[in-house]
Amino acid sequence: MSGHGTLYVVGIGPGLPEHMTQRAREVITDADCVIASNLYQAFLREDGTLPPEGEAGPEDPEIVRSSMGKQIELTREAFERVREGEEVAHVSGGDPNVYGKSDLVFTMADADDATDIPIEIVPGVTAALGGAAMMGAPLSNDFCTISLSDKWRGWDEIEEKLRAAAVADFVVVLYNCWRNYERAIEVLREERADDVPVGIFNDAGRGDAGRNVEGETYTLTTLGDAAAHEESVGGMGTSILVGTHETETWRNDHKTHLVTPRGGRDVDDF
Template sequence: MRVVGGKKGKTDSAENEIKRRHRGNSQGNLTVVGIGPGDISLLSRRAKEAIKRSRIIVGYAAYIKLIRALVRGKEIFSSGMTRETERAAYAIKMAGRGNDVCLVSSGDPGIYGMAGLALELLKREDAKKIKLEVIPAITAAGACAALLGAPLSNDFAVISLSDLLTERKEIERRLLAAARGDFVIALYNPKSAKRTALLKKAWRIFSRYRKPNTPVGIVKNAYRDGQKIILTTLKDAGSISDIDMTTTIIVGNSKTRVKNGSMLTLRGYHVKN
């Protein structure tokens, strides 16, 4: 954990002491902000305003870096991976003291984001002292779908392959159900340096229920530096090695096509060409 940004003097003035006491007796604000894929131009106006008015910004260090232009001069509390609980608890604590706090989440905060954890940790006595707001944003599935074309224009499922918080058997059960149901499937966190078996298992499951020529879109670093877009098929997708935690995979269904270089799932309008 590291704290950066905030200004510190050798001694506190009487005015600052009065301000601190006033904050401690007033209602705090905790705003959980989604920053989308990470491109500042894709942030909503409401998200930018929330960041601007907040005195304290809390978030994963890599995500804070993506919005560094918006948080200059703020008090920053950032930490590394797997320390989400620590960050959410700190944000709640500081908001409970009467501060305006922004808890930063990648993508949409309510989709595999920090909003759920904040609500889970928020105690009844905290809720009386804190005004909580969740500001939505573009999730990875939506961002990657836009880059590929329109693969999510009909029913789809989103499944994370990370087994840190969900048992592997449960993930496999969901993969099987989505494949059987002919859903377009968006895969989050498909592979890490140590976790490769689940993605291989997913390809095997999909191959049992999808045709080999089913379109598959693979997007790495959507709307960030190093963006990479691959449009391939199910039979060839398993051979692509440049996949990591910054990658989102969209597997088409029986209604998915490739048209003019774009991935499209038919909605049922029966458009004649």
């Protein structure tokens, strides 16, 4: 509507400058208000996307701290700011559509009858893509992501999805691995061989700046041994990639990679 701003839900990927799209940076820089957690604020200040703390000028965006317990209130505040003509950037790690903030914004807009609010989603690099790139080419064939969080969905539903993905021979990337990851591994083992490769990765794309005290790391193991690597599961920044019977480890002179070939092709097929 005339006089309204826009509510941007902005994915900043892992958060570090080299992994953020130019579009995300422009939206945040040009916004009147940026809603972001302390961690994401720190990332955005690292390359000057946001000014150093305490040094904001009159042309810089107003910063509103986001937290898990204030999402409803902050979204309503964002609606009101947009109605007053402000451009609002609501920051989400990774991609807003992959267990991020985009569904909350649309759900709230529906619940509050906020059909007058222009909403734009700015995509970012999700953990599955960042972790896969760190390890090599494990997502070159069909894959899916499954969240292990049972906050809104019961374990029976999660188990059904795990089993279906395993039977369908998807490469599976598990999110929210601080919950139920050992149970998830056991379900996948029932449908998939113990020797398929697994990658456990933390803070992909964040270098030493992530939540994990050791920074960006990954561990290559097998499905049969994955549950024994408790020390590699660092919390919210951890995801686990479970390969298929085609996924293999490949070594060059520098490191070991994970590769899932697309349908068994060889060089002559390209």
